[in-house]
Amino acid sequence: MCGIAGAFYYKKDLPVSKELIKRMSDEIIHRGPDDEGFYLKKNVGLAFRRLSIIDLNTGNQPIHNEDKSVWTVFNGEIYNYVELREDLRKQGHSFYTGADTEVIVHLYEEYGADFPLYLNGMYGIALWDEKKKALFLVRDRPGIKPLYYAETEAGLVFASEIKALLKGGVSRIPDHEAINRYLSYGYIPSPLTGFRAIRKLNAGHMLICSGKTCVEKEFWDLTDKSLSNEDISEDELTGILIDELKEVIDRQTRSDVPLGIFLSGGIDSSLVASVAAEKCNLKLNAFTIGFTEESYNELGNAKIVADRLGLPLHDYILSESEIFKEIEHIMSFLDEPLFDYSAIPVYFISKLARLSVKTVIGGEGGDELFGGYxxxxxxxxxxxxxxxxxxxxxxxxxxxxxxxxxxxxxxxxxxxxxxxxxxxxxxxxxxxxxxxxxxxxxxxxxxxxxxxxxxxxxxxxxxxxx
Structure with a gap:
């Protein structure tokens, strides 16, 4: 996990101060404690907080193109960067890092505002075109990575977390409609946030700011995908799913640091663990949380799966007293209300995993994809x-x-x-x-x-x- 922040004063020709950008960046240091980077030029400023995963030595951001006319900071990972790098080299582009970030600036050179269509990954991107004086904010297709923005008197400020925008002076007036939606759904849907002045960038959208305007544009929508009418058996579908999972895991585990897996013992994480271990031959450490309340406890299932796959299992029994001790700290990471209390065990299992690894895979999203609720x-x-x-x-x-x-x-x-x-x-x-x-x-x-x-x-x- 990394973090980005920045400002573009497109309404008024005012300089963006280093002090403002640094203050916003420092507010999200927990997202990237390994390094920081900045780009400032007149009325634009970009900031980056890094958690080093790929290209540990030369991958710090902001990243630029060959003539330094295009700059980017991004939070996330581009899974097909190896293939993109090869294609872009054939088109005459040169690279000065081994990081996945660098493909973004060269894709933009080739395809302009259509560059996100070529990305396979999860990302929140800010890209600055110095020649066109244009800022692009881009959020990945399903909206895995967060990206928030706010309009000010001078222009636009943006960040990976709301707290960075508040630190940058954005109004804290609450949004009653957003809170109303939260009371119904248990979360605040895009583009709303708990604050009237702050908006989430919608999934599969980009915000383009140039001249005196900002325009939001959709570049991908799930409903655009047509369903196959082929008569496929359950066994054939299972085979297709396993093959797809293998390809996805192979791509998403490209890393220069040790990897782990969150293993609950449920269907989704168990399937991912099985494909990772048996089809992709990955050597993973597994991490799981247990509870003293038996109806919530899936530790036994996780142990069965780990033993079956030969994975080292690191477990942690979470007590009520530990939750009370850490709850205020956990809440500090949530910039708006969220009913999903799984954030609490995720915090503790992440602390456990961080003792051994920097990045993990898991089964998040399986219920949404396959109708599991x-x-x-x-x-x-x-x-x-x-x-x-x-x-x-x-x-x-x-x-x-x-x-x-x-x-x-x-x-x-x-x-x-x-x-x-x-x-x-x-x-x-x-x-x-x-x-x-x-x-x-x-x-x-x-x-x-x-x-x-x-x-x-x-x-x-x-x-x-x-």
């Missing part, structure tokens, strides 16, 4: 449930709501209450109801009248389809 397939039960006479369903719902509370992970009473609450709605709305934290009635009890008057809709179901 229970709410994704509840429609099958819902179709049957709606055939029950309404009077009986109402009685069942009342009975379920009287069941005693349980603090176990995804307890049966919790799931039954959620299901009966949402099952009476059309399926798309039912899925929202199964996931929602606070519905409109609960928000009216929670929020002040002044707050409610500052939001558009207490039930922002419509936003989920965007």
């Amino acid at each position: 229970q709410t994704h397939y509840l429609h099958r039960i819902t179709e049957w449930y709606r055939k029950i006479p309404k009077v009986m369903r109402n009685g069942l719902k009342a009975t379920v709501n009287r069941l005693p509370e349980s603090h176990n992970y995804l307890s049966l009473p919790y799931k039954l209450r959620r299901f009966t609450y949402g099952a009476g709605f059309p399926y798309d709305q039912a899925h929202y109801r199964w996931k929602v934290l606070f519905d409109a009635d609960e928000k009216r009890k929670l929020l002040s009248d002044d707050f409610v008057q500052n939001i558009s809709d207490l039930e922002p179901f419509h936003a989920m389809g965007k």
Whole structure:
């Protein structure tokens, strides 16, 4: 993990101060403790915090092209940089580092604003074209890497984290609509943030600032991908998935430092670990977290997988007292509210892994890609449930709501209450109801009248389809 920050005063011809850029950079030093770098020229400034993964000796940023007219800082990793470097050399470009970053400036020289289309990776990029006096901010296709920006009287400031923008003097006035969305979804969707003046760059988008304007442009959308109508068997699909995973892991584990894997014992991380060990022949250290609360504890499953694959397993049993001791420090990394409490064990397992490795792979995103959450397939039960006479369903719902509370992970009473609450709605709305934290009635009890008057809709179901 690295971090970037910067400013472009395109509205007023004012110099960007080194003190401002350094102050913003220092605020995200935890993202890149190994090194820092700066580019400042008149009304533009770029800053970089480095965690060294590839090209440990010459890969520090900012990186420039041959005549130093194009500069970039970026947070992330370009997985196909080896192949891109070879193609770009054939087109006459020369390289002065071994870092993946350098392909960005040369791709821009070749393809202009279309350069992200050639990148396979996760990234938040800031690229400055000195000749055109244009700044490009680019966020990767699924939005893995964060990138925030804010408009000021002088122009634009940007950073990998909100706290760097606040350190740069951006207004802290809260965004009521964003908080309303959080109370529904458990997170704040793009482009909103908890602050009215700050926005997230949307996934698969770029922000182009030149002249006196900034324009956001979409360069990729998942819905653009057509689905195959081929009749493929389950065995064939499994083979395709394994081959794809092998290719992805081979690319994403290019590194000049030791690698590890977060292994929960669940399907997703276990599959990644299996392909990495048996198909890619990687020697990985595995890391896992256990809990004293048995319903949350998957340590046993992780041990079974690690033993099966012959992976050294480093485990850590997380206690309640340790969480209370570290919770304020953990919260300092979250610049806006997030309901997903997995951030807590991720913090502790990351501390454990950092004792041995600098980078890890894992199974994040598997449930989203393959519909792994229970709410994704509840429609099958819902179709049957709606055939029950309404009077009986109402009685069942009342009975379920009287069941005693349980603090176990995804307890049966919790799931039954959620299901009966949402099952009476059309399926798309039912899925929202199964996931929602606070519905409109609960928000009216929670929020002040002044707050409610500052939001558009207490039930922002419509936003989920965007």
